[in-house]
Amino acid sequence: MPLRSTRRRFLAAAASASALASCSRPPAPEAEERKPAGPSVEELEAALAKPTLDVSSIAEPVIIDSLRLLEKDGEQIVHVRSKDGAEGVSLTNGRDYLAPLFKELFVPFFVGKDARKLESELLWDFYRHRSNYKLQGLLFWSVQAWVEFAILDMLGRIASKSIAELMGGVLHKEIPFYVASGRRDSTPEEEVEYLQMLLEKSGAHAVKFRLGGRMSRNEDAMPGRSENLIRLARKTLGDAIDLHGDANSSYDPEPAIRIGRVLEEVGAVYFEEPCPFDHLEDTKVVTDTLDIPVSGGEQEFSERRFRWMIANRGVDIVQPDLHYYGGMIRSARVANMAAVANMPTTVHISGGFGFVYMLHFAARTKDPGRYQEYKLNIEKYNDWFDPKIVVKDGKMSVPDGPGVGIENVADVVKGAKTVA
DSSP states (O other), X not given: OOOOOOHHHHHHHHHHTTTTOOOOXXXXXXXXOOOOOOOOHHHHHHHHHSOOOOOTTOOSXXXXXXXXXXXXXTEEEEEEEETTSOEEEEEOOSOGGGHHHIIIIIHHHHTTSBGGGIIIIIHHHHHHGGGGGGGTTHHHHHXXXXXXXXXXXXXXXXXXXXXXXXXXXXXXXXXXXXXXXXXXXXXXHHHHHHHHHHHHHHOOSEEEEXXXXXXXXXXXXXXXXXXXXXXXXXXXXXXXSEEEEEOSSOOOHHHHHHHHHHHHHTTOSEEEOOSOTTOHHXXXXXXHHOSSOEEEOTTXXXXXXXXXXXXXXXXXXXXXXXXXXXXXXXXXXXHHHHHHTTOOXXXXXXXXXXXXXXXXXXXXXXXXXXXXXXXXXXXXXXXXXXXXXXXXXXXXXXXXXXXXXXXXXXHHHTTOEEOO
């Protein structure tokens, strides 16, 4: 694919981003073609308003009787029980310092409420309750995701449907995955050797590696590491393996574009978070300039900022984190908007058990993108599932049991101590 030139593209991108802020841009060459324009705000608002959760098969109220945060074997578990004895569980993303928020804000609000109204009333009412909206961000939304996942698990058990079925139906029964390295302290040679190990162990057909220095103001983790790693990975791993580079907010537009060109040179498939995650305008400049798909949204907390990204094509792939963004329902609303623009929604995952929630989300999403992330930890959890989750030939099967797919809640919570 020919590389695009950039001067008019930079100027056009900066102009279209002026609704958020104006800032100087490095000089850039001319553009021969544009990526597709985004849908209208009205279309996106309609997609946001579309319900994502169908609990019409549950006729009687499901009144939440208890909501507890437990700990067992280094895992934090949320357990919910209804007055009729229905149960659900979720596993958190491991941020144990959020227990006071769970106890002081979430438990008093949700206990006594009808779980069937989770999407239609409860999430919005809780957002407004005691000015909780002032807390929004990773710390607040992560705890909401814990609670939501547990309630969805309980509702799925009552309805005898998986979470994916509750949220629109299973569109994909197997999900292709990549494996990721989170390291930046390795030389290119050490990193490629590590990537080879991940591929061999997982059977994946794609890998992700870290570029730049992580929120580093254009500094590389070590001189020349990123460019050398990209080229060495392609040379060593071969053309059959898809490459995915994650800059974790390392670059301004000009160096991001330079690194993006190297990724394009080797035929990489994704360039994740090239610019500071909250600098939507800079990210749009990179997106407009490069041919390689640019993804972003891992740190995002605002529906309206995702709406801006989609309406203005600030990224090519939207990427809410299922925990950091507040759960399955909020993330599904982002996917609804992205679908209007024919853009993929490839969720980011956090927490050891997060890949299971990812499987349900990807299963119900029209276009979940090329790959989802897997953390090579299925052995820790797979005894809970019947049938077990199958990892084979670079794909994972989607759990099809009720709720999240855990066969027996009692086995998960047995011996756990109460944290909050």
